[in-house]
Every structure is written in structure tokens, then in C-alpha cells.
Amino acid sequence: ELPTIYVITPTYPRPEQIPELTRLAQTLMNVPNIYWLVTDDTDTPNQDLIDYLTFTNIPHTYLITPMPPEYSGHKVKPKGVANRNAGMEWLRQHASKGVVYFADDDNTYDIRLFQEMRYTEKVSMWPVGLVSKEGLSTPVVSEGKFQGWFDGWIGGRTFPVDMAGFAVSVQYLLGVPNAAMPYKPGHEEDGFLRSLHISPNDIEFKAEQCTKLYVWHTQTKKSRHQPNIIFKKKYDNTNI
Numbered sequence: 570e571l572p573t574i575y576v577i578t579p580t581y582p583r584p585e586q587i588p589e590l591t592r593l594a595q596t597l598m599n600v601p602n603i604y605w606l607v608t609d610d611t612d613t614p615n616q617d618l619i620d621y622l623t624f625t626n627i628p629h630t631y632l633i634t635p636m637p638p639e640y641s642g643h644k645v646k647p648k649g650v651a652n653r654n655a656g657m658e659w660l661r662q663h664a665s666k667g668v669v670y671f672a673d674d675d676n677t678y679d680i681r682l683f684q685e686m687r688y689t690e691k692v693s694m695w696p697v698g699l700v701s702k703e704g705l706s707t708p709v710v711s712e713g714k715f716q717g718w719f720d721g722w723i724g725g726r727t728f729p730v731d732m733a734g735f736a737v738s739v740q741y742l743l744g745v746p747n748a749a750m751p752y753k754p755g756h757e758e759d760g761f762l763r764s765l766h767i768s769p770n771d772i773e774f775k776a777e778q779c780t781k782l783y784v785w786h787t788q789t790k791k792s793r794h795q796p797n798i799i800f801k802k803k804y805d806n807t808n809i
């Protein structure tokens with residue numbers, strides 16, 4: 570029996586939400602033994618999304634996880650933090666083993682990535698493409714040994730890695746009751762990994778010693794469409 574991968578996906582309402590989740594869902598439909606936690610930054614359940622998740626047949630739970638109001642007014646927001654922490658709370662209640670991975674709704678994932686992370690013992694890492702000005706974020710590995718970090722922005726971080734670049738054993742996470750993601754833009758990954766009490770020597774390097782790219786931090790251009798302009802009388806009794 571393959572270990573279950575719990576994929577926690579933060580998402581939020583906007584015109585791109587269903588398109589992004591369609592792309593991610595149809596990747597996950599090609600991966601065995603996945604449990605998908607779709608955590609929505611909203612106060613209002615999205616019935617279209619709930620129906621779409623049912624259509625995919627992927628075992629899943631949909632959680633309503635709004636950003637606390639004290640952060641939602643900030644110019645630089647802690648995006649997806651409430652969602653991921655709520656997903657981890659759910660795991661603490663419902664899971665006992667397997668692997669947890671934070672998959673943002675807009676990235677691009679090769680299905681081989683999930684094969685790489687499935688047997689994570691503590692924390693595993695691999696390269697992520699299209700991150701920062703260097704276009705790549707990865708541990709530096711030589712002859713199987715950790716040498717340091719490659720990332721366009723080190724920013725004083727102990728673990729200068731992208732959210733898409735690591736997975737954690739559920740058993741290990743549950744053994745660290747206070748592990749959580751901080752509401753600190755730019756430092757979410759570092760704060761979380763430090764809260765796990767690991768050192769760089771604990772990291773399992775995947776994707777052929779971090780030589781393969783199986784995930785990219787792609788970003789979607791904001792849609793310009795304005796739904797209200799279609800509510801015109803001349804479209805009454807049409808498909809519009």
C-alpha cells in the first residue's frame with residue numbers, strides 16, 4: 570500500500586480560481602493515493618468548486634479558511650497561511666501517517682514529483698523553477714551532501730526555499746505539536762521549517778539529488794474581464 574500524500578492547496582475567490590484548480594485537479598487525477606485538502610480563503614462556500622471537486626473523484630475535504638481580518642488589510646498579505654495552518658490542524662485531527670505537501674493552486678506540477686516525495690521520512694526537498702531573479706530555488710548538493718542554498722533571495726533565512734520545494738512526513742509533523750506557519754510574508758517557509766526543529770543535515774534530497782525540475786512557480790496573469798457588462802437587456806433569454 571502506497572503512503573498517502575496529503576496535498577494542502579490554499580485558494581481564494583477570483584475569476585481564475587476554477588481554471589487554476591482545474592489544471593491542478595487534472596494533475597492530481599493522475600496520481601495514486603492522494604488526499605486533497607482544498608482550503609479556501611473566504612467566508613462563503615463556493616458551490617461550483619464543491620461540485621467540481623466531486624466531479625474529479627479525488628478523495629478530498631473542502632475547508633473554509635479565511636485570512637484573519639487583522640492581516641487582510643495589509644498591503645503585503647500573508648497569502649495562504651491561514652489556509653495551510655487550517656489544513657495542518659485537520660491533519661492533526663484526522664491523519665496519523667503519510668506525507669504532507671503544500672501545493673499552491675497556480676503552480677505547475679509534473680506527476681513524477683509525487684513519486685519523489687511519497688517516501689519522505691522527515692523532510693524532503695527538490696528544485697523549484699521560475700523562483701526569484703535566478704529562476705531557480707534549490708538546495709546545493711554535491712556528492713550527496715548538503716552544501717548550501719541557491720535562491721535569488723536568501724533574506725537572512727535559515728531555509729531559503731519555496732513553498733513548492735519540500736514535503737514533510739505526517740508522523741514527524743504530528744510529533745511537533747507547535748509546528749505552524751507564521752503570518753510573516755516572505756518568511757512562511759522558513760518559519761514553518763524552523764518550527765519543525767530540523768537541521769539541513771536532516772533533509773532528504775529528491776529528484777535525482779536535486780538535478781531534475783518537476784515543479785515550477787508559475788503565476789497567472791490577472792483576468793481583465795468584467796462580469797457585470799453582460800447584464801444587459803439585449804441578452805435576456807439567450808445563453809449569455
Ligand code: UDP
Pocket residue numbers: 578579580581609610646648649650652672673674675788
Ligand atoms: N492565496 C490565498 N489568499 C489570498 C492570496 C493568495 O489563499 O489572498 C493563495 C493562492 O491561491 C495560492 C497561495 O495562496 O495558492 C499563494 O498565493 P499567490 O499564488 O498569489 O502568491 P505568489 O505565487 O504570487 O507568491
Ligand code: MN
Pocket residue numbers: 673675676786787788
Ligand atoms: Mn503563486
